[in-house]
Amino acid sequence: MKIVRKNKKDKERRDLYKQAEKQKNIYKMLRRNEMIDQETRNYFNTKLISSSKDSSISRIKNRCIETGRSRGIISDYRISRLRFREYLKMGLIRGVKKISY
Numbered sequence: 001m002k003i004v005r006k007n008k009k010d011k012e013r014r015d016l017y018k019q020a021e022k023q024k025n026i027y028k029m030l031r032r033n034e035m036i037d038q039e040t041r042n043y044f045n046t047k048l049i050s051s052s053k054d055s056s057i058s059r060i061k062n063r064c065i066e067t068g069r070s071r072g073i074i075s076d077y078r079i080s081r082l083r084f085r086e087y088l089k090m091g092l093i094r095g096v097k098k099i100s101y
Contacts, residue, residue: 006068010061013054020055024048 027048031041053059062073064080072081079087087093 006070007063007065010063013059016052016055017057017060020051024051024055027051 027044030036030044031048033041061070062075062078063070064073064083065078066083067080069080069082073079074081074084077084077093084093088096088098
């Protein structure tokens, strides 16, 4: 139950980030535009600051999509190193060779 909650929360944060990313980039562009007067630029700056903290990319944590583990994630597969090793032993991942003899 705990694993499902962590993955659900992570998914919600990823969705929030995806929705807010375009709007934040527009605010950043308008904030830096020197052709606009200072008052308008400050307005866009406050809009940028007041956006949701959960929509920030720094709040997104890589987690294993099966176990919810947050450490030792292999980003190409989005699974933990432990699951990756299990799958290698079962022969479910192709094209990966064991280095040790």
